[in-house]
Amino acid sequence: MANTHVKEMQALKEHLGKHQLKLTRQRELILSAFLRQEHITAEAMYHQLAKSDPHLGLATIYRTLNLFCDAGLAQARHFGSQTKYDNVSHKGHHDHLICTGCEKIVEFENEEIERLQEEVATRNGFTIKTHRLELYGLCSRCRH
Amino acid sequence: MANTHVKEMQALKEHLGKHQLKLTRQRELILSAFLRQEHITAEAMYHQLAKSDPHLGLATIYRTLNLFCDAGLAQARHFGSQTKYDNVSHKGHHDHLICTGCEKIVEFENEEIERLQEEVATRNGFTIKTHRLELYGLCSRCRH
DNA sequence: TATCATTTTGAGACAGTTTATCAATTTCAA
């Protein structure tokens, strides 16, 4: 655990430094736990961390995950009715395939789709800032 | 107003008939107002209708819009953090371009994107049931 | 048209999720 997530920790420190924010025990702890997941809800992280740190407040989890979003390490994604924080520290933009049977989430990137999105936007006079593409269905296992 | 939205009214009646549901003054009123919009929140519809019918309850709005969804007249869409009911009575599947400046929503369809989505799904062993594609950005007016 | 079982409504309670408040604690620059 000593030399894992060094890069992300560095990125966080950089963000903190730029915004007069402080590095706390909680922020370190939450970052470390967050980086072990791909997609997680604040509530799930709260329960997960409660085992080792029963006094960590839910509000702190929310505040910290939102801080990670500001720092570019995380991204809040609204899947169905849940808000999951997506670990984007080590990867670029991507979209999602979501199994409605088992909740499995597969990430994908498709240059061609992205290009066509730009085309659609341009045709309508828009400049895209962000987008969201989610495909909901059944994975091979759940189909049977 | 006498002969507008006759088809949609008919579709609603058909759904009601099939499910032992009743046609009420409120359902007629809400349908008529709903069909005048493209995308609207339950809350917005509530305030809009309150002017002419101050006793119409918010729960009734929600119940009725959800009924329209069941009847295939409406579709609930989660844009950002808002849930808007999309009037789909007279159109098929489509996706959205959303201006983050003025909230303008432009609908579009793109065969090619849809095809590529299927391709991505197949490649990952998924069978798509639904999908959501939203492009957020600035419209030409808001860019300046 | 009157009857009346069934459905619907409106008001507000309630639930789930996220943010705001604030006194106490922690951090870190000087």
Place this chain on the structure above:
DNA sequence: TTGAAATTGATAAACTGTCTCAAAATGATA
């Protein structure tokens, strides 16, 4: 080491949407 500023945890509050239930409306039937 000190102390101003930031952060935390507990909990209140905000917000969105659903549930409850007594009263009212609907519509099939006589």
